[in-house]
Amino acid sequence: MKRAKKAYKNLEFLNSRQARTLRILAEYLEPAKRFEEKNIKHTVVFFGSARITDDKQRSPKTHKYYRAAEALAFRLARWSHELARNGDGFTICSGGGPGIMAAANRGAQRAHSLSIGLNISLPHEQEPNDYITPELNFEFHYFFMRKLWFLFHAKALIFFPGGYGTLDELFESLTLVQTGKKNRRMPILLYDPAFWKEVVDFPKLVDLGLISAEDVDLFHYFSSPEEGMKILKPRLTQIIRGFKF
Secondary structure, eight states: OOOOOOGGGOHHHHTSGGGHHHHHHHHHHHHHHHHHHTTOOOEEEEEOOSSOOSOTTTSTTTHHHHHHHHHHHHHHHHHHHHHHTTTOOOEEEEOSSSTHHHHHHHHHHHTTOOEEEEEEOOSSSOOOOTTSOGGGEEEESOHHHHHHHHHHSEEEEEEOSOSHHHHHHHHHHHHHHHTTSSOTTSOEEEEOHHHHHHHOOHHHHHHTTSSOGGGGGGOEEESSHHHHHHHHHHHHHHHHHTOOO
């Protein structure tokens, strides 16, 4: 009689409903292994629309966001090289797709730094960009496992304008910080105050008693890469140097 397949080699089983727990566990253990191999301990994570390009004709109203994200990622990655001399460096991380995600990875690549891409399998929009470090290019099936890795090593979160996905990540991140599940000192930056103040009326939430006044202090607006660096440098230095594994 022919030998049966071992369970861990049986693709039909591994893709079945009964093996879902194994697939979830794999999306934790396999990235953890690669992060350890590349000595990834701290990340700065960029969020923003996948639909934004650096082409003024294709993105007439939003191409400026792509250029700002790339410039900020470049500056951060270059500064990280300096911190790395004392073992305090960090890695730029994005959702791995096009738009603002590509801009962040592109800026890091231009600074000759590693960068992470946490992709998700979607029917459209989401394909790995060309600027991710190949060994740090990931593909997730489960949104919640991807979200875990966005925040697991995160020491700062940077939000550029975006749609449902960006808003989802922003409010989930604010909730985790608000409830103490994530360090309240972790900087959360929102690029282009005019955009965010029009899209989300935070003062209205305070007026209605739906959030506390101090909850508005959980994030910072900024309007340029230079201003972003000014906000991030002291806060990141303090968090990373005070971090204990």
